[in-house]
Amino acid sequence: METFLGIDYPTLWFLVIGGLFSGYGILDGFDLGAGAWHLFLRKEESRRIALNAVGPVWDGNEVWLVIGGGALFAGFPIVYASVLSAMYIPFILFLVFLIFRAVSIEFRSKEPMLWWRKMWDISYSVSSIMLAVLLGVVLGNVLQGMPIGKNTELEGAGWRF
């Protein structure tokens, strides 16, 4: 078996992907948490401070997930295909909330109306919470073990979670 620095490739990829997803969990955990907390901050100034705390880093943190996904695709393509197919709806909703979270951060200060800001505050906070919930759904299912058949596809109904 091919090795790199004395480690075989599957183990090496496992370490790399583990490191990337751990990094994502720690870094984006911080800004998803700040987002989840957003609606519980009553004062506009507190919300502005919380937003500014994640402002310069939140999109960089999300790149860890992108690279983690890319590494999974490169290292274990069958796992990537099986998990994303089996968890199609959670991943689609994950993308939806990623869109709304990013748009909320960008759009909330673009108009002075109170309802405008309230709308994006709710969208931002709910998206942040739902992103963490959906990641929990995916990781929970993966950790519990999914019935993957010989054709590397999930067996049984698509809604197992």
Add this chain to the structure above:
Amino acid sequence: MRAFVFAVFLPQLANQFGWYTAEMGRQPWVVYGLLRTSEAFSQVVTAGQIVFSLILFTLIYALLLVLFLYLLNKKIVHGPYDEDHTSHSPTLEGWQKHSNKKIKR
């Protein structure tokens, strides 16, 4: 020069047509000459799930397009910012300076 105003649509058209050409031209292959589309699609993802996601993303992109055009139009109508307002990023200082007069509380 007036004619060039409509050139703003040309990159969009080029982008879309390029995409259509690439996606339709490669059929029936996913990887040309190696993997057929019929062999590549997921067995467990149902047609209903695909329809659901397609409708969902169509609605989201329609909504974002409306918002984008609204905000862009506002920016264009407003014209360039003067020297004091060159930085339009929402900083805390900026918020504090302008919140009292700009934001209805």
